[in-house]
Amino acid sequence: MTEHTPSLQTKLPKVGTTIFTVMSALAAEKGAVNLGQGFPDFDCDPRLIQAVTDAMQRGHNQYPPMPGVPALREAVAAKVQALYGRAYQPATEITITAGATQAILTAILAVVRAGDEVIVLEPCYDSYVPNIELAGGVAVPVPLTPGTFRPDFDKITAALTPRTRAIIVNSPHNPSATVWTDADMRKLQEILAPTEVLLISDEVYEHMVYAPNQHLSAASYPGLAARAFIVSSFGKTYHVTGWKVGTVCAPAAMTAEFRKVHQFNVFTVNTPMQHGLAAYMADPAPYLELPAFYAAKRDLFRAGLEKTRFRLLPSEGSYFQCVDISALAVPERDLPEAEFCQWLTSEIGVAAIPLxxxxxxxxxxKVIRFCYAKKDETLRAALSRLERL
Incomplete structure (x- = not known):
């Protein structure tokens, strides 16, 4: 019998291998310092590992409740109320997810129907648009202001239509490292107030904001919190991105819809890590001290970059540093960003990501992004190579 492979019509025709995979593979091939992908190259607190080990040894190895271990949801509720002043009910308004990316997809699948429009502010994290398309929705890109990456509320307002179902906002912002201000959050609240538009607030870098800036969660603004899925990440906060554990806070009616999807795309999240995280969260110091920890890495990296011809953009939050390459004294500066990053990786030995x-x-x-969530020696190794520029 002749084999026949059925033809497939892709649901994501614009999606191929991501730039992150491409650049990491090239970095490995060339022996480059990889400042491309956004994850640490250092270990988490041994106490967190021990907390998870203890949970395993106590027998927490079977399915937990679908929305998450109660102790962890209670710890999240306590943290959010202490930091942002809003009381979420652990039983009905907080869900533990398999990372923030799953949380965002689940929120979109829960509320976006065929033909619904979802506003995304570009540049944006690369999962947003494919998630919207998988739900049958239409992504409506609105550019952040080039150069400053501040929100343009006139353009956001103009993009709102009767078909707009949601808007996705990310602060601290990946990739630009900007942080929304109180005025920004109040303006968003104002323009959404007369609408039925939902908000997906991606706050995974909430604990990486540097003075004088501060993280302003949508949870702190009643008009936003009432319509928001607020997404956070234990992986980002505790240096365990490979664990893929996140959380979503939302009003009870929205959470009910979220959980309808959540129970069928992941059902629940690994049990011992939830118990370990709940125990570890009893001490708030690890996340309260995170801004100082990353600010020191940011300052070390920026000081080294100032010896080059890169033009540094502000890094107000997250663990990213964007630079303008247009003043470099190399002919490759005239290449497209993606080709420049390939040249930088191959010839200079440092991997970055094109905006x-x-x-x-x-x-x-002509802007590229570095990640400074690395050991100091990794950053110094990269800087010693970049000083050639």
């Missing part, structure tokens, strides 16, 4: 990868149309503004 054009975060735009649907590949908008190129």
């Amino acid at each position: 054009s990868a975060f735009y649907g149309d590949g908008f190129d503004q």
